[in-house]
Amino acid sequence: MENPENPYRLLVLSISSELERVLKGLGFDASVEEVSRSISPSKIGGDLSSSISFRLASASGDSKPDEIAKRISSLVRPVGFVNRIEAEKGFVNFYLDRKGFSAAVLLDALQDNRAHATGSAAAKKVIIEYPSVNPNKPWHIGHLRNALLGNAIANVFSYLGYSVLREDYIDDLGIQVMESLWGYINLGNNPDKKFDHWLGEQYVEVNKRIEEAGVAGEIKTLAQAAEKPGTKESLMLLELAKKCVEAQYETAFSYGIYHDIMVWESDIVANGLLGKAMELLEEKGVVETSSSGKYAGCKIINFEKLGELPKSLQSLKENAKVLVRSDGTATYVAKDIAFHMWKLGLLDDTFKYAEFMPQPNGVALYSTSRSKEAEAFSARKFNGADLAINVIDVRQSYPQAVLRLAFEALGRKELSERIFHLAYGEVELQSGVLSGRKGTWIGYSADDLLQEAKKKASSLITERFGLTGSEKDAVANSVARAAIIFEFLKVSPEKKVIFSWDRALNFEGNSGPYVQYMHARASRLLEDAGPEALASAEARLYDGSLDYQFNNEKEFSLIKQISIFEDIVEKARNELRPNILVEHAGSLALLFSAFYEALPVLKAEKEDEKAARLLVTRAARLRIGKVLGLLGIDAVEKM
């Protein structure tokens, strides 16, 4: 609990301990935790309700829940903001002092500058990896889902006070780039469009050649040359991959996605990290060289030696995983194990770093590098995190499980428990999967999507504010992004998504632009109220002279929603699920809309009524802005 001081949590805590006190007096045995777990928001009676009597009744056997509830409610004192306690159908229902609770919630929400780096989150470092796209094609909508998930999760950790490193893994030694390199050499290198798009389209052509002209052997020879540092081919490969990543990052920036550090697979090999990792694994007997059979000449992890495997790994056909092939090259899993030893600080940071390219948000983007200039940065360390979160497609669950197993086999179970796989479902088209090789992504790139959304957003921007061309463009961009981000993050990560233009460009109902619209409405409302009215409202809240009961259901529902913000953010952190935030943003917007439609703010009859509603509007606007920010959506003032 990073912020036990927030009013909602304090309320639950004080009710729990009061209940526990009463239960003890009655001779029941129940812990505060148990009591606290029995408390939930009530839909029927009161604002909060406890179901503890049911548990006690079945435990003791001789009383009915309703009787116990009655006994409890007669003894419970009104603590916190509780002003009435009723036993109803076995539940103990707590009715709040709405005025007191509302004032506390508003006060809490308006104190926008709270420090979060307290408690367990303080100084904890987390490395979040996303989206790690092969550097030979543009981001398509599947990669976008990855990047948006990673960005939102990074924002959440950052908000909660963690030190967050946003990391991107560039696989510049894989087959895909090698194939692209062959195309670059043999099919020409005169890009006539954005480099990643051009390269991605050429890659489709390369794959045709592989199937039809049998150039696979040629590519293998090329790959062997390109994998050796310093060769002409390796330099060409680096140039190709670098240009592609730069183009991909333009896309990232257009979506407001940034990184701190970029790690190239070739550096993991060249820097010796892989070698050290293998040494360590061999030394501890985790890895052995197979002398016969299927894996003769390979270095493997032999699962048979590890005893009981986790269920997810019992599906194996073979009881081993190859880390180094018989030709001496390492598999992806081997490099990933080495990299995670780096991430968790089991191996030193011996990388050299250079700045890769400027980012529009002003944050320096570092990259592992073998260049001379990188020497200057060699003192810089990025490794050694408490948590490593990998945003990777669910289809890679198996290698991710092997990765964790390697740490367990090393006798470092505690390290394996610090690695989290945020496994998300694939994005598919109605017509089937998105394939880089087949080119089915063409027309479904992240760039295409943003362009379409922007077209739609531009056509909807109101003329009333007389925005200039560039202002309008900025708003259109924000609204377009909002539609896409909200729609992509709305769905639970584990679910597969069939892409649809209609849904991705949704501007109505429960959508990003709708939430932005509510933020803008609130902003305008506050502006129209004028600074004096706001200042005096706030002053009255602070000195406690605000005379308003907050009795309206719509108003109080909004306040309750505002009050649970911290819990929502922590839940999103605990479960690595940004969709919880999306849900919350949608509810806030909906409740705010219901609030201001039903209750006049500026035209409120009494001064205190107007002041209170202005404060509610302000708190709602702040919280909507915050949750949008966590999702990576701009909270616009006008649209």
Add this chain to the structure above:
RNA sequence: GGGCUCGUAGCUCAGCUUGGAUAGAGCAACAGCCUUCUAAAAACCAAGAAGAGAGCUGAAGGUCGUGGGUUCAAAUCCCACCGAGCCCGCCA
């Protein structure tokens, strides 16, 4: 063969980890509806604009895949089954 994920309103999805009272949103479909202005003797009709700014309200819509179990209580936990998808490589 083994493992994982998903199945909730016509559609898209929350809720399930931590069981709690009447299972929630959005879209679609359905039924209604306010004020001001363009506006002119008045009323009515049509169109458009504005409303604190992309109008608002209501009702309807459900075997929570199926069956069993645990429990005072199951969408939620357990088991089995059905359906959809994915993974199990010296690819990444």
